[in-house]
Amino acid sequence: MGDGTITAQVGGLDGLEQKLNNLAPKAARGAIRKAARQAGKIWQEAVQERVPVHTGQEQESISVRTSAGAGEEEGTTGSVTVSVGPTKPGFYMLWQEFGSIHQPAKPVLQPVFDETAGQVLDAFIENLNEVLEGLAE
Amino acid sequence: MLEADILNKLMEDPTVVAILNSQNGTVNVYNGAIPKSAPTPFIPAIVLQGGGTKYFYGADGINRFHQKTLQFDSYANDYTTALKVSNTVRELLQEFSGPLTNTIVTGSLIRRDMDMPFEPGEGGYLFRHLLAIEFQYTENN
Numbered sequence: 001m002g003d004g005t006i007t008a009q010v011g012g013l014d015g016l017e018q019k020l021n022n023l024a025p026k027a028a029r030g031a032i033r034k035a036a037r038q039a040g041k042i043w044q045e046a047v048q049e050r051v052p053v054h055t056g057q058e059q060e061s062i063s064v065r066t067s068a069g070a071g072e073e074e075g076t077t078g079s080v081t082v083s084v085g086p087t088k089p090g091f092y093m094l095w096q097e098f099g100s101i102h103q104p105a106k107p108v109l110q111p112v113f114d115e116t117a118g119q120v121l122d123a124f125i126e127n128l129n130e131v132l133e134g135l136a137e
Numbered sequence: 138m139l140e141a142d143i144l145n146k147l148m149e150d151p152t153v154v155a156i157l158n159s160q161n162g163t164v165n166v167y168n169g170a171i172p173k174s175a176p177t178p179f180i181p182a183i184v185l186q187g188g189g190t191k192y193f194y195g196a197d198g199i200n201r202f203h204q205k206t207l208q209f210d211s212y213a214n215d216y217t218t219a220l221k222v223s224n225t226v227r228e229l230l231q232e233f234s235g236p237l238t239n240t241i242v243t244g245s246l247i248r249r250d251m252d253m254p255f256e257p258g259e260g261g262y263l264f265r266h267l268l269a270i271e272f273q274y275t276e277n278n
Contacts, residue, residue, distance in 0.1 A: 098253065100256055101256055102171055103170055104169040105186055105188075110206075111189055114189055
């Protein structure tokens with residue numbers, strides 16, 4: 001959360017492993033990122049609903065970003081990271097989340113993450129199954 | 138209340154008192170934010186803020202065991218001092234467990250330890266280092 005975003009990493013989804021192993025590494029990485037991005041939109045919408053509006057840029061600046069880390073073997077994916085938080089135009093939300101010297105914090109991202117982490121994980125698994133089924137067809 | 142207990146622990150710790158090196162006659166540990174009326178110089182300082190509390194439920198309702206994340210912001214006129222103050226808090230609390238006045242702390246975990254952008258201060262910039270620690274504790278009453 002170094003830049004005011006919350007990052008979640010998901011692992012241990014053994015049931016989906018075989019299906020992913022049957023795909024080419026690039027396709028597997030794409031499938032995971034797509035599923036993770038869709039799941040991350042739950043956070044995006046929840047944050048957009050709660051974020052206080054001062055300039056109007058706050059809601060627009062909440063974005064979902066995904067990135068894939070390299071695996072131990074060449075051509076494999078080690079992890080997929082979903083980041084939800086403000087982009088540059090909403091940089092001042094950092095002080096809203098963590099406060100400043102004379103102003104207490106009024107966090108939005110952390111409470112949303114705490115409340116919806118389970119829901120997002122369920123959505124990710126569901127999305128990944130759907131994406132893999134779509135690829136198999 | 139956990140916040141009050143931890144605040145007292147910080148203010149009573151000789152290492153924290155020494156590093157804050159108060160020149161205004163008070164130990165610069167504040168709850169929530171540094172009030173604008175705080176006697177100067179109020180830097181270096183530690184600001185403690187309460188985060189979310191996680192409650193646990195049993196058949197008879199809410200358990201007395203809670204989890205709460207507290208945020209400790211260390212402010213100083215230079216980066217090294219801000220980091221040093223933050224590290225002192227971390228050393229004091231990172232493996233802390235035991236009874237306090239109103240609570241019994243059973244464990245603590247560091248959740249966040251990071252630099253924050255500097256903030257405008259009187260005649261320059263203030264450096265800030267953020268430390269978030271999750272405490273597992275039981276209320277005494």
